[in-house]
Amino acid sequence: MLAVMGAMEEEIALFREAMDDVKKNQKAGLTFYQGKIDGKKIILVHCGIGKVNAAICTQILIDDYGVDNIIFTGVAGALAASLDVLDVVVSTDCIQHDLNVHAFGYEPGTVPRLNKKEFAADDALVQLALESGKNIEGFPQIIQGRILSGDEFIADKDRALNLADEFNGHCVEMEGAAVAQACYLNNIPFVIIRAMSDKADGTADVDFPKFVQKAANNSLALVREMLKNL
Numbered sequence: 001m002l003a004v005m006g007a008m009e010e011e012i013a014l015f016r017e018a019m020d021d022v023k024k025n026q027k028a029g030l031t032f033y034q035g036k037i038d039g040k041k042i043i044l045v046h047c048g049i050g051k052v053n054a055a056i057c058t059q060i061l062i063d064d065y066g067v068d069n070i071i072f073t074g075v076a077g078a079l080a081a082s083l084d085v086l087d088v089v090v091s092t093d094c095i096q097h098d099l100n101v102h103a104f105g106y107e108p109g110t111v112p113r114l115n116k117k118e119f120a121a122d123d124a125l126v127q128l129a130l131e132s133g134k135n136i137e138g139f140p141q142i143i144q145g146r147i148l149s150g151d152e153f154i155a156d157k158d159r160a161l162n163l164a165d166e167f168n169g170h171c172v173e174m175e176g177a178a179v180a181q182a183c184y185l186n187n188i189p190f191v192i193i194r195a196m197s198d199k200a201d202g203t204a205d206v207d208f209p210k211f212v213q214k215a216a217n218n219s220l221a222l223v224r225e226m227l228k229n230l
């Protein structure tokens with residue numbers, strides 16, 4: 001079964017409202033909605049904000065529901081200069097920008113002993129997302145890019161520039177790389193879809209609440225189009 005995951009209620013609300021035959025289950029403070037959207041069976045959940053919540057939720061989806069594909073949908077702060085608010089990034093790969101064991105010789109972002117820094121998204125899901133975007137008239141720019149994740153809301157221009165530079169990242173959020181690592185460890189294909197709610201700069205705290213719903217709905221519109229061809 002396919003899982004559609006977001007971090008916040010706002011990021012999955014449209015899908016929850018559009019689902020039929022819904023069955024609800026709870027675990028670890030999370031609510032899992034099993035049902036159909038446009039006739040397709042999915043499981044929908046919002047995991048909460050941050051990498052710990054995202055990892056816990058991903059493992060439950062795999063263990064308890066046997067999901068075999070995960071699409072994560074939501075918003076992010078833009079790092080790439082070419083990205084505007086509401087534009088969409090489809091993950092090529094994800095890095096945890098706040099993981100640093102440099103003292104023992106590991107490059108920043110590398111998971112110690114696993115010796116892995118970039119967690120690659122599933123190519124077929126990436127291509128499906130890019131193709132699906134072309135079917136939606138008037139959809140904002142979609143790019144393929146690297147998603148940086150960390151337990152920090154970035155709202156500072158210099159910090160954003162440094163992150164973009166250090167990790168070659170296109171946008172920054174707080175869950176994607178945790179989902180990616182959990183999927184890697186369980187051999188589950190995934191893709192992260194993120195619409196820009198802000199530019200991770202000094203006005204991000206004002207832009208985020210202003211654009212979060214519209215951006216979240218853009219990302220969901222793309223996922224809904226993807227489901228038609230899955």
Ligand code: ADE
Pocket residue numbers: 075076077152153154155172173174197198199200201204208
């Ligand atoms: N999600 C949306 N905007 C973000 C930002 N600026 N930093 C981290 N996560 C985000």
